[in-house]
Amino acid sequence: MLTGSIGMKSMTTVIALANQKGGVGKTTSTVNLACALAHRDQRVLAIDMDPQGSLTIYYSHDPRALEKDEATLYWGLMKDKTLDSLILAKPEVWPDLIPASISLAGAEPELTLLWDSATGQSRYGVTGVGVPKRRRNR
DSSP: OOOSOTTOOOOOOOOOOOOSSSSSSHHHHHHHHHHHHHHTTOOOEEEOOOTTOHHHHHTTOOHHHHHHTTOSHHHHHHSSOOHHHHOBOOSSSOOEEEOOOGGGGGHHHHHHHHHHHHTTTTTOSOOOOOOOOOOOOO
16 A cells, blocks of 8 residues: 555555355454444445345345435446445445445346456457555555
């Protein structure tokens, strides 16, 4: 993370809590970590990537109503909504949220099709994606 450099923006730290198994505390851990950071005066954005919308529900939002309003992560990933337009800001000391709904379950096949066409699937058997090495803070 770059901090304190003249003329340089600081980079956002991204923390992903993932596990294929359900019921292991991903949503609970996300809420607790996000709230703890927000209470330490950090600006935090929580992104609900679960089609069940558990994080969205925890934030007291109705995923079905948000979906009808085209205001969930699905619309930012697959349609013409900007992610900024999906952020639900809380006035208190709470993290902001990009909500999810059941429509997100339909995004995986759509994204797979997009990925296949973008990578020239017919020409390649393997596609490698390079990521930068993480810099250590000192």
